[in-house]
Amino acid sequence: MVKHLTKRNLKVRAVAFTIVTLLNLSIFSFNGLAQEAKLSAQAAEGEKLFKANCTSCHEMQNKATGPALAGVHNRRSEEWLLKWIRNNEAFRASGDKDAIAIFNEYNKVVMNNFESLTEDQVKSIITYFKEWTPPVKKKVEGGEGAESKTSFYSETTLYILGFLIVILMVVLYILRRTKNSLKKSYEEMSGETEEAAAPNEKMENLKKRINPTIFKMAIGMVVILALASYGFYFGVTEVAVQQGYAPEQPIKYSHKLHAGELQIDCKYCHSTAEKSKQASVPSVNTCMNCHKAVQLRDKYDGEISPEIKKIYAAMDYDAENQKYGDNPKPIKWIRIHNLPDHAFFNHSMHTKGAGVTCQTCHGPIQEMEVVQQYSTLQMGWCINCHRERKIDVENNPYYEELHEKIKAEKNNKNSEYGKYFTKDGKINITPAQNGGLECSKCHY
Template identity: 35%
Template structure:
């Protein structure tokens, strides 16, 4: 008969204690949020209505865990409509505070998913801090990167096929001595009968340029770079919180003007009451109270009526003047196109994309063919991150262009028979139909920079309407802008006549007829 060894009470206690500690540690780790995973969930589920640092459709969520209990937040995110129906006071309060906008329930999220999202809203770094890299330790890697960009980047990328194959970690696939001979003169290497060189040439129909001008040290540095790639830590760039204001000439202001008007009315009332507050009763003068005189004086009652009518008309007129003044309008676009990256970091001229601005009334929306001039060979984003986007997010934004035009980035070719789809951009600047504006007149004839009206677009990640575009704003510009006619013989006679008429050396656009109604309204 087989004997069974019994555990002593002490050993059973130790085993139970260890099991409890293991369960407790696992449970504790489950409650700790993974900010990196939370960022991915936030961008796929929450980013349509929320941002961390400012209000979008819903409120800003940064630091929300400091304002609300975690258990309540988990229940709210999972089923906010159900909490409101159940009569939860805080849920009803939040619903009312956000203009009764319903929040979508997310029953598909687990508790741990929501804890991860909440960890991300705390501002915890989603990217681990990079250790000191080989690139930082070996200056040859940085030198190799410069040589690669100057000589190799037209045909190769580190990751992904371009004209030639990707080269990251190529040193793990080929011997260094062979790679040096191949880079120096691949044709000579193949002509010598090297089997690998002949095989590589046969598998890549595009001939590779030889580089006899590169020194052995240059090639060594390039191979060091290809071995490690771009390992520097990406640093998120933050957009400036305030933009430079143009035409920022604040007037006296509506409220101070209204206050002075009311003060003047009260002062006039007191003067009128003081001069009419005496009356004769049975041969004797009596002095009624100032307040009584102000209430029952017919002139003052008439003055009050006039003041109310004029003040009301003035306030209504001022309110109506603000209709369709969309300064600061910043809609969400179908692709996260950044002017700061294209016009700022990469110095792309505005008229490369908006080419019709110098020839026609409108500036034009660039076709996707214009985008593909560059993005045939730029399929990933390697610049500084911005907003709440990760590198993966921005790579996916570029992919949206490929999905619209039917570009196969792996085979570097358009998909045959693909039905292209236009990108439906949201218009930002929109003048009234009764106002005529011509871009060519301002860009080509007047020589104005785009920033004059559109602001510092080279600093804007998300494009917005910078100027009010009101008639008063245009008129102020015409009054201030001097017209340079010295380089245009057609204007010389006009300039001389107007200079004598106004007694100035340079005339303004307003003096040239820029205030005539028919120029913009005809």
């Protein structure tokens, strides 16, 4: 290898490195696409049948009247499933141990027989089980519009990456050609073969000036910087965006009913939202304050509401004899709002301290049948409010100290606190001016 070509070699390597990186990125984004991949035709058919016949008792991820069915194809053979689904009664009567065991495990609650479904139809349901993946958190709000919001995980990104790769391939090819033709012309000029090549002075000088190690490191730095800033941008705009996320909860608890129609104060249930960092979700005890009595029997022909029964089950409460058992278990509410661990957020600071209402951040919760994430919870969202909102230092005891400091410097517009007075003698200060943009305030 000719020594003086080292630099060009490096270029080639840098290009190759970039290509590999881009390839990785594109595979990464393709994974994102794959997650949202469509079911096969058979599984789609199965999904329809499943929704029409089974979802009254079954969910994929959670235990309902019947077991959660995600992964059931791994614990039962197809033959077993066919027999069970089409006629579990006959199957149990045939003495199948597993069938009897699961029946007993579910307190002998009888599952319907589905002999009306053909064998092929049941097979399509099984195919649906096989192809089923946990739902990608859906963006409910804004419907169609929200769906089409540009995302890193979009086909466009994939095409752009593909396009870049093609361009880089071409560049690589041209570099190769240039290298070879330069090599050739150099050999022709000097009339020497590769092996015998005498050190060319000019090239030697250049090489001395550009230390290859430093050159390598420089390229590395540029690439790392580019990737890091992209990662930063990506994190700030894309990561964990779950606006509109509205999972189905284990009990059909409605804020519209309780906080809206019944006008129960938010703090009755989320008592810590003004006192501490977290705005905890209430324990079942809180529900029992009312639901020990409110059973809605009128609505269900004298029976206790099935949803209220779930509260009793969680409390291990025997409504007929009004006795508590000793095996209560908390209701597993699915958490909706969730900041990444490295971000710090404090409820009491915002609600009690700064006087921001729950609805400013959470939207009209009292109108929601099912709670959904109303705001993006992205860094930009926090920062925007910190820039725009005024702090009410005059009427909020929380800011007494700050208010005093500002008042004391009223006549000095250029001082640290005096500058918050506007021309007409009012105080105008935003969280941003009070340190609300400092990284360390929000990041551990």
